[in-house]
Amino acid sequence: MDAVAEKKPITFNRWLPYWAVFQADVRQTLRSWVYRFWVLLSVLATAGYLLFRFGYHEVGIIQSASLHSSQLLRWIVLGSAAIICVLTAGSISSERGTMADSVLSRGISRYQYFMGKWHARLVTVLGTFLALGMLTLISALFLLHEDLSWDGSLVALLTVAALLAAVITCGVTVSAIANSTVLGIAVLWAVLCGGGFLLKFLPQRYPSPDRALQRLPYILQGHYDFNSLAEFVGWSIILSCVAALIGMVYFSRRDV
Numbered sequence: 468m469d470a471v472a473e474k475k476p477i478t479f480n481r482w483l484p485y486w487a488v489f490q491a492d493v494r495q496t497l498r499s500w501v502y503r504f505w506v507l508l509s510v511l512a513t514a515g516y517l518l519f520r521f522g523y524h525e526v527g528i529i530q531s532a533s534l535h536s537s538q539l540l541r542w543i544v545l546g547s548a549a550i551i552c553v554l555t556a557g558s559i560s561s562e563r564g565t566m567a568d569s570v571l572s573r574g575i576s577r578y579q580y581f582m583g584k585w586h587a588r589l590v591t592v593l594g595t596f597l598a599l600g601m602l603t604l605i606s607a608l609f610l611l612h613e614d615l616s617w618d619g620s621l622v623a624l625l626t627v628a629a630l631l632a633a634v635i636t637c638g639v640t641v642s643a644i645a646n647s648t649v650l651g652i653a654v655l656w657a658v659l660c661g662g663g664f665l666l667k668f669l670p671q672r673y674p675s676p677d678r679a680l681q682r683l684p685y686i687l688q689g690h691y692d693f694n695s696l697a698e699f700v701g702w703s704i705i706l707s708c709v710a711a712l713i714g715m716v717y718f719s720r721r722d723v
Contacts, residue, residue: 484575484576484579484580484583485575485579485580485582485583486583487575487583488575488579488580488583488584488587489583489586489587490587492558492583492584492587492588492591493587493590493591496554496587496588496591496592497591499554501550501553501554502554502591502592502595504550505547505550505554505595506595506599508546508550509543509546509547509599510599512542512543512546513539513543513599513602513603513606516539517539517603517606517607537623537680537683537684537686537687539603539607540600540603540623540624540627540680540683541680541683543596543599543600543603544627544630544631544680547596547631548631548634548659549656551592551631551634551635551638552634552638552652552655552656552659553652554588554592554638555588555592555634555635555637555638555639555641555642555655556638556641556642556645556648556651556652556654556655557642557648557651557652558584558588558638558639558642559580559581559584559639559642559643559718560642560643560645560646560647560648560650560651561642561648576719577715577718577719578715578719580718581639581643581711581714581715581718581719582715584639584642585636585639585711585714588635588638588639589632589635589636592631592635593628593631593632593635596627596628596631597624597628600624600627600628601624604620604621604623604624607620615687615688616687616688616689618689619686619687619688619689619690619691620687622686622691622693622696623683623686623687625700626679626683626686626696626699626700627679627680627683629699629700629703629704630676630679630703632703632704632707633703633704633706633707633710634659635707636706636707636710636711637655637658637659637706637707637710638651638655639711639714640710640711640713640714641654641655641658641714642714643714643715643717643718644714644717644718644721663675663676663677674695674698674699674702679696679699
């Protein structure tokens with residue numbers, strides 16, 4: 468008598484659609500000309516600035532390395548914020564025309580779709596910034612090392628990364644709400660500029676992006692208050708989570 472083969476139960480990986488969206492968006496971002504232009508511009512600007520300051524150092528004009536490194540990080544943040552708006556504000560809105568037919572009709576929930584897009588942009592954009600920032604600070608430590616500290620440089624980089632993470636999350640959220648990429652970029656830029664301007668008027672005991680960037684020279688020297696920086700990073704994480712929750716709930720209820 469032939470043995471009846473046992474039928475193995477079919478198992479489904481519920482996170483497979485999320486992983487597929489995540490991988491596809493990472494590849495799409497890395498191939499984007501906006502992303503490549505941002506990386507190339509950051510590398511050229513950083514190299515030119517450091518060589519320029521190193522030339523001053525070689526001719527005997529000694530200047531504060533922490534001040535110049537903080538200025539470099541500040542300008543990288545401001546310049547990156549403008550390009551990050553373009554990179555993130557179109558993550559979902561640019562695919563709105565084909566989203567319902569090509570993605571959302573194939574067994575993936577809108578929550579997984581949003582999280583896949585959100586996490587992919589966080590990993591690619593924030594990971595690239597951290598890599599460029601580490602190379603910048605390591606170069607500054609060897610070229611302009613007078614008053615820089617290793618732990619202060621790392622803390623300064625993580626502080627700026629927390630701020631950019633909130634910007635990236637707000638960009639993906641606006642992309643899920645706006646009907647077009649151009650509208651999303653305009654709304655996101657208005658929110659960032661308006662929010663940053665209003666936060667400047669808060670009392671000194673409250674963290675704000677402008678105050679965090681102004682304290683970068685002291686942080687790079689190793690003179691920082693860990694509790695205040697942890698509070699700033701904590702508020703940035705809370706803002707990111709709240710913005711992502713708003714975008715996820717709104718995107719799950721709207722028509723595509």
